[in-house]
Amino acid sequence: MIRLHHCPETRSMRTLWLLHELGVEFDVITLPFDKTLRSPEFLELNPAGRVPALEIDGTVMFETGAITEYLCERFREAGMGRAPGDPDRRDWLVWMHFAETISQHTAALTQQHVAIYPPEKRSPLVTRLEAKRLEKTFNALEGRLTGRDYLLDSGFSAADVSVGQAVYMGMHYVRLEPFPAISAWWARVTARPAYQAALPKDGEGRLYPEAFYEPLAD
């Protein structure tokens, strides 16, 4: 039994997208992004009160990077990972984990723009700084994708899923238009049925009330 504990539009979408790419059977428990994640029941699954949590093989895992590595090894035949010895193994690890370099800034921005109440407690300086730092991660991604269809020379992999989901969240704070290579890759990866299946469903709670957030004015 595989069961994903998921909040729409958060990092657990990374695992949801990957599970769809792997073509395995699984259940999804959709949770609101609120104090539910601090309940004793949920803290049993993820002691830091974060999503995702993944029940699998009689145990429970958290941390998207670890989950991605485990799922790609467990379901190797799906071709989403690059095993030790594969010429793309190192690049697979680098780019799959690069998702968190992107997402740390998105998380800081989401805290400022969405989570902190009252709004006057939000910091314009932090929103400017973090949006710039997020943009720098997009510069790095643009460099990698220039001249490539996917992050790895050997083609689509879980690295594209992880980074793709990080970009999905990051696009609330950095626009894609100035990044032609990311934009072309984004069109390719989001055309995949597994991405479409991981999008929030009608009626599910959303993390982001707005499509885009400019840095706050002083």
Ligand SMILES: N[C@@H](CCC(=O)N[C@@H](CS)C(=O)NCC(=O)O)C(=O)O
């Ligand atoms: N490094 C962790 C980060 C998990 C994480 O922070 N998830 C966010 C959602 S994007 C969360 O659950 N936040 C709840 C909170 O901070 O209270 C991973 O990749 O799984």
